Amino acid sequence: MNGEKAMQVIREAIPCLTDRLEAPKGLPLEKQVDMFRKMCLAREFDTKVRTLWMEGAIYGLAHSYVGAEAIAVGACAALEDGDLITSTHRGHGHTLAKGADIKAMMAELHGKYEGLNRGKGGSMHIADVDIGMLGATGIVGSGMPIALGSALSAKVLNNGKVTVCFHGDGGTNQGVWHESINMAAAWDLPAIFLIENNQYAIATEIGWVAKETNLYKRAIGYGIEGVQIDGFDIFKVYKAVKAAAAKARSGGGPTLIEARFVRLLGHFVADDQWYRDMEKAELFWMVEPIVRMKDYFIKNGLLKAEEVDQIQAEAIAEIADAIHYAQNMCSEPPESILYDDIYANGEIIV
Amino acid sequence: MAIITVREALNSAFKEEMRDDPTVITLGCDIGVRGGPFGITLDLMKLYGKDRVIDTPISESSFVGAGIGAAATGLRPVVEVLYSDWITLGMDQLVNMAAKMRYMFGGKVNLPLVVRAPFGSGGGIAAQHSQSFEAWFNHVPGFKIVAPIEPYDVKGMLKEAIRDDNPVIYFEHKRSYAVEGEVPDGAEGESYTVPFGKAAVRREGTDVTIIAYSMMALRAKEAAEQLASEGVSCEVIDLRSLLPLDYETVMESIAKTNRVVVCQEANLRGGLAGDIVAEIIDRGFDLLDAPPVRVGALNVPTPYNKGLEELCIPGTENIKAAVKRALSDE
Numbered sequence: 039m040n041g042e043k044a045m046q047v048i049r050e051a052i053p054c055l056t057d058r059l060e061a062p063k064g065l066p067l068e069k070q071v072d073m074f075r076k077m078c079l080a081r082e083f084d085t086k087v088r089t090l091w092m093e094g095a096i097y098g099l100a101h102s103y104v105g106a107e108a109i110a111v112g113a114c115a116a117l118e119d120g121d122l123i124t125s126t127h128r129g130h131g132h133t134l135a136k137g138a139d140i141k142a143m144m145a146e147l148h149g150k151y152e153g154l155n156r157g158k159g160g161s162m163h164i165a166d167v168d169i170g171m172l173g174a175t176g177i178v179g180s181g182m183p184i185a186l187g188s189a190l191s192a193k194v195l196n197n198g199k200v201t202v203c204f205h206g207d208g209g210t211n212q213g214v215w216h217e218s219i220n221m222a223a224a225w226d227l228p229a230i231f232l233i234e235n236n237q238y239a240i241a242t243e244i245g246w247v248a249k250e251t252n253l254y255k256r257a258i259g260y261g262i263e264g265v266q267i268d269g270f271d272i273f274k275v276y277k278a279v280k281a282a283a284a285k286a287r288s289g290g291g292p293t294l295i296e297a298r299f300v301r302l303l304g305h306f307v308a309d310d311q312w313y314r315d316m317e318k319a320e321l322f323w324m325v326e327p328i329v330r331m332k333d334y335f336i337k338n339g340l341l342k343a344e345e346v347d348q349i350q351a352e353a354i355a356e357i358a359d360a361i362h363y364a365q366n367m368c369s370e371p372p373e374s375i376l377y378d379d380i381y382a383n384g385e386i387i388v
Numbered sequence: 389m390a391i392i393t394v395r396e397a398l399n400s401a402f403k404e405e406m407r408d409d410p411t412v413i414t415l416g417c418d419i420g421v422r423g424g425p426f427g428i429t430l431d432l433m434k435l436y437g438k439d440r441v442i443d444t445p446i447s448e449s450s451f452v453g454a455g456i457g458a459a460a461t462g463l464r465p466v467v468e469v470l471y472s473d474w475i476t477l478g479m480d481q482l483v484n485m486a487a488k489m490r491y492m493f494g495g496k497v498n499l500p501l502v503v504r505a506p507f508g509s510g511g512g513i514a515a516q517h518s519q520s521f522e523a524w525f526n527h528v529p530g531f532k533i534v535a536p537i538e539p540y541d542v543k544g545m546l547k548e549a550i551r552d553d554n555p556v557i558y559f560e561h562k563r564s565y566a567v568e569g570e571v572p573d574g575a576e577g578e579s580y581t582v583p584f585g586k587a588a589v590r591r592e593g594t595d596v597t598i599i600a601y602s603m604m605a606l607r608a609k610e611a612a613e614q615l616a617s618e619g620v621s622c623e624v625i626d627l628r629s630l631l632p633l634d635y636e637t638v639m640e641s642i643a644k645t646n647r648v649v650v651c652q653e654a655n656l657r658g659g660l661a662g663d664i665v666a667e668i669i670d671r672g673f674d675l676l677d678a679p680p681v682r683v684g685a686l687n688v689p690t691p692y693n694k695g696l697e698e699l700c701i702p703g704t705e706n707i708k709a710a711v712k713r714a715l716s717d718e
Contacts, residue, residue, distance in 0.1 A: 165497070167493060177484050180480060180484060183453020184454075189457075190413075197462075199461075214453060218454070382490065387631065
């Protein structure tokens with residue numbers, strides 16, 4: 039496929055695709071670099087998770103966030119420390135972007151006692167409530183009511199906190215999606231519903247199961263603002279979430295953000311995607327977020343190519359360290375903890 | 389002591405807890421302005437405002453889930469499901485989130501959530517308003533379940549449930565709201581709570597142990613009184629708390645009577661009574677002089693017609709018959 043034809047395919051899938059990255063006014067370079075660094079870490083984390091899973095070092099199921107990094111990182115960069123997020127089954131990127139300890143994350147995926155969740159959650163339930171990450175979940179759409187409740191807490195406690203609910207296009211067809219947005223809107227709660235519209239629910243294309251695939255338009259039905267942005271453009275995500283958070287904090291209620299992109303890899307790490315037109319699917323690597331941010335730094339003379347390479351190399355090394363930690367410096371959870379934490383305060387009911 | 393109704397017991401527990409702890413909120417259909425379909429939350433909105441007493445849309449899945457999210461982030465929500473039959477709509481959030489978030493997260497979150505679920509049958513409200521689902525929750529690790537019936541317990545256990553750091557399913561019998569009983573007044577009435585996991589022996593006896601909860605505990609007392617005039621001495625245990633369940637009191641009683649009848653109002657098949665019988669056998673098969681007998685509703689959806697409905701719901705006569713069976717050597 040030639041360049042022009044390829045861009046046509048890309049624009050059809052992502053009508054809001056931006057021509058070039060443009061940093062928000064006043065966003066310090068240092069912070070931009072930190073955002074890039076986090077995207078590289080998230081990319082390398084899930085790239086290695088796939089390999090580790092194939093090798094059998096990681097048990098169970100794992101879903102890759104590769105390609106979606108701009109969304110988690112851009113959104114979390116726009117939040118304050120005390121703000122909260124809910125996640126999906128594809129939660130490594132969200133957890134990392136919110137600031138969780140990467141070694142503890144990797145240990146969790148290895149099922150270790152030193153893991154973020156004591157080895158009891160794994161990839162699909164990774165969580166770090168202490169830093170406002172309210173958990174990945176294996177039930178599509180089920181983070182919606184949790185985010186609604188979190189935003190309700192913020193209103194009752196009047197603590198100024200905003201909750202971002204990350205979810206996929208698959209989640210938008212669950213009943214709780216509609217109920218939760220409706221309530222958040224009715225009560226002007228400080229919530230941001232952020233659709234990661236990668237256009238695939240496993241193998242089901244959004245257009246097969248929704249007449250209107252521009253999902254942001256659903257906001258009209260709930261009387262709130264809806265925006266569609268290029269989900270491969272980290273600054274667009276940052277700006278949209280920054281604006282929505284400011285609005286939410288000032289009592290303006292929720293915003294629906296549709297970050298539109300295309301899933302770059304399979305549904306889960308071993309999905310070979312035989313059901314997709316792979317020639318088309320491969321095209322979207324041309325507009326993936328890390329390449330675009332790299333180009334932005336270099337073309338605008340903000341960083342030299344070597345400096346960018348250095349950041350990527352450091353991310354690779356940090357993930358290698360995390361794997362070394364998980365595999366060599368952590369322990370298996372003892373049998374004695376089996377009944378711990380079913381109930382609070384050390385109570386055990388057999 | 390004062391004589392109050394179950395309705396007043398619930399309402400006063402609410403008022404006291406909401407007054408003393410600003411993180412207690414309640415949400416559900418019609419609970420604010422109207423004070424709830426059964427009048428349980430009357431005046432709460434006036435006293436504590438619209439932010440803490442929330443009239444929700446008819447969206448059980450999400451307002452139950454919102455309770456979970458709020459519990460995870462600093463509040464103590466009490467969610468009302470108007471009829472417990474509709475807890476089915478919130479089941480995903482309860483089973484897949486509330487019951488296991490703390491465990492999945494390695495202990496990093498507390499979920500001080502109460503779900504109030506008016507349950508039980510009678511009154512011709514038919515198949516979708518008459519069910520008792522306590523066994524479903526008993527099956528899933530992570531909940532506490534209570535089903536008190538005496539106003540003293542109803543009040544003390546709602547307060548205990550609100551203060552508990554775990555998800556509690558609070559079953560109140562929808563035909564019990566006018567049931568009266570003694571509750572301490574004054575400062576003592578405001579300060580007491582009833583701990584979970586302790587059954588109450590309502591009547592002492594030597595021949596048969598009757599284990600029951602909620603409305604069936606009242607029916608069991610009636611049955612025991614009537615059987616006493618026939619010379620049968622029944623010990624009646626009101627479980628009050630279903631999870632944790634006080635097997636110590638249960639087994640102590642069986643050690644004395646050697647015969648047991650376990651009663652539930654729910655459909656018999658797959659119910660709590662079967663589970664309790666299994667546990668009794670595990671703990672003390674040798675104590676039993678006769679097979680344990682279960683009492684429960686017939687395994688049919690509750691029919692509307694009064695005559696048919698009465699056939700399905702277990703009552704005093706069914707318990708008396710069960711006691712006689714436990715005493716027979718057949």
